[in-house]
Amino acid sequence: MSLEQRASTPSVVELPAMTVIGVSFDANLKQIAEEELGKKAYEDLTARQASIAGKADGHVRLVQTYPMKPGFNPNVDPFNQLIGYVVEREDTPVPERMTKRTLPAGEYVRMTHRGRESELGRTYDELYGRWMREHGRRPAGHDFEIWDERYRPDQEDNEIDVYVALAANS
Numbered sequence: 667m668s669l670e671q672r673a674s675t676p677s678v679v680e681l682p683a684m685t686v687i688g689v690s691f692d693a694n695l696k697q698i699a700e701e702e703l704g705k706k707a708y709e710d711l712t713a714r715q716a717s718i719a720g721k722a723d724g725h726v727r728l729v730q731t732y733p734m735k736p737g738f739n740p741n742v743d744p745f746n747q748l749i750g751y752v753v754e755r756e757d758t759p760v761p762e763r764m765t766k767r768t769l770p771a772g773e774y775v776r777m778t779h780r781g782r783e784s785e786l787g788r789t790y791d792e793l794y795g796r797w798m799r800e801h802g803r804r805p806a807g808h809d810f811e812i813w814d815e816r817y818r819p820d821q822e823d824n825e826i827d828v829y830v831a832l833a834a835n836s
Contacts, residue, residue, distance in 0.1 A: 674778040688750015690765035717761040726813040783819035806831035
């Protein structure tokens with residue numbers, strides 16, 4: 667697949683608030699990779715997905731929340747990951763050993779990552795780096811991915827929609 671075919675153009679979208687219930691942990695990117703924390707959380711989630719009532723769809727969301735501190739480095743500094751499902755109601759009961767988080771309505775920059783999940787860093791670098799600089803925007807401290815029927819992490823034809831929350835323009 668050529669780079670042109672794999673390219674996706676970032677676009678700004680307005681999204682409503684959403685509530686996600688799933689498995690949560692705090693770690694940095696190095697720990698996540700070395701200890702396979704994401705893979706373990708995903709397996710735990712899918713094994714217990716029937717315990718989550720009122721799922722809006724069958725697509726898994728990876729929600730990442732970052733400390734908004736100067737010099738934050740996700741390779742060294744821990745941040746929160748929540749792997750779960752969007753639920754239809756904010757007051758949905760939370761199963762034991764799971765977490766609920768409501769993401770506020772707001773603007774997001776969206777881009778589809780095409781390629782292996784191990785190459786996802788280039789999409790995040792594009793959004794948090796070049797795109798933010800060129801458009802004079804700042805991140806709001808969280809982002810999320812949608813893992814739907816196109817999610818094949820170890821395959822070249824893998825696709826993941828990435829949404830980075832944007833801080834309000836001031």
